[in-house]
Amino acid sequence: MQAEGHSLKMYIEEKGCKEIGFGFCTKVTDWQKHTDWADLIIFDYTGYGEICEQLRNQGKRVIGGSKYTDLLEMDRNFGHQQLKLHKIKVLPSYEFANFQEAIRFIEKHPDAYVIKPSGETQEFKQLLFVGSDDEGLDVIRVLKAYEKSWGNDFGDFQLQKKVKGVEISIAAFFNGKQFIKPVNITFEHKKLFPKELGVSTGEMGTSMFWTHDSPLFDATLKKFEASLAKANFIGHIDINCIVNGNGIYPLEFTSRFGYPQIMIQRAGITEPMGDFFYKLASGQHFDIKVKKGFQVGVFIVVPPFPYEDKKTFKLFSKDAVVIFKKNNKEGIHPMHLKNINNEWLITGDTGIALLVSGTGLTMKDAQRNMYNRVQNVIVNNSYYRTDIGDRWLEDSDKLWSWGLL
Structure with missing residues (x-):
């Protein structure tokens, strides 16, 4: 966009990433001070829906989320409920807050499952695990490993029934x-x-x-x-x-x-x-x-x-x-x-x-x-x-x- 002749200012919130973009475009340390300067404000991540709505209500042109779309992505249960509400079929999925509860569930209902972290933990993509054992034994082993390494810090997660395709x-x-x-x-x-x-x-x-x-x-x-x-x-x-x-x-x-x-x-x-x-x-x-x-x-x-x-x-x-x-x-x-x-x-x-x-x-x-x-x-x-x-x-x-x- 800058190469097309537009003026652009960039803000990065993540502490470890502050240097990214330096020398490519103008960086700012507080984006809120520049909202009146901007003809267009772009949020490139989830979790800013409420801020986007406030800015739109002030008459600003904003590309970004809304409270509703933030929930669609961040809250897997809400997303699934909305899919059902819009008459779209979904795979059976089950929400858990601790590992032992999930392990007992698989033992009672053996099948192939996918482990899907919810909330902030879903950013760690390597934690998503797609099981291949029809009894769910591989998923149980991974849940036990996560319990040892993460304990109570893992947060809520889903077990979703696996389907091939x-x-x-x-x-x-x-x-x-x-x-x-x-x-x-x-x-x-x-x-x-x-x-x-x-x-x-x-x-x-x-x-x-x-x-x-x-x-x-x-x-x-x-x-x-x-x-x-x-x-x-x-x-x-x-x-x-x-x-x-x-x-x-x-x-x-x-x-x-x-x-x-x-x-x-x-x-x-x-x-x-x-x-x-x-x-x-x-x-x-x-x-x-x-x-x-x-x-x-x-x-x-x-x-x-x-x-x-x-x-x-x-x-x-x-x-x-x-x-x-x-x-x-x-x-x-x-x-x-x-x-x-x-x-x-x-x-x-x-x-x-x-x-x-x-x-x-x-x-x-x-x-x-x-x-x-x-x-x-x-x-x-x-x-x-x-x-x-x-x-x-x-x-x-x-x-x-x-x-x-």
């Missing part, structure tokens, strides 16, 4: 009154290693496409249009689902930008982002101008990702330089970096260096475009997945046969 996300922008087309269909790659091995990271990369017509959208997000309008929500919302031949089963909401989803969406949006966000926040109805075909993106990360370990980060990654073999930064999105004397240095505390995107008329074209760009980057000790987009080959066949594309 294709994991897919349906995302769209909302202008306060209605959804803006086209909608975005997304395939996330959450495990650390290729072929879905290793711990859950939250995200290692994503493939996607835009479409005006989607049976998946009509069966899920579209049903929330009136409720989102009532909440005066303006922003981006995503619903993650498992789909199979028996139907569509929503898992959870993300009522904010997704990461790296928003950066990869940007690779597919052909109109200026400043204009796009301004129109959205003004409540205008318009079609988003997007590329045909597919967009794909991969995170380049450094130690200790996906874990938090300050000593390891300081030793291996802090202030490491991002080097480009050729001076071409197309498709390169700086993540947790600062810019010192035109050198990109890694900062923050999580070890996400870059998001690299690619586009193409076919998924193979988009992958080739992205990985060619990855080859232009050198980051010491970095790692990334080499199979982002491969899921599409099999998943698309299944989705076609189920009538969902």
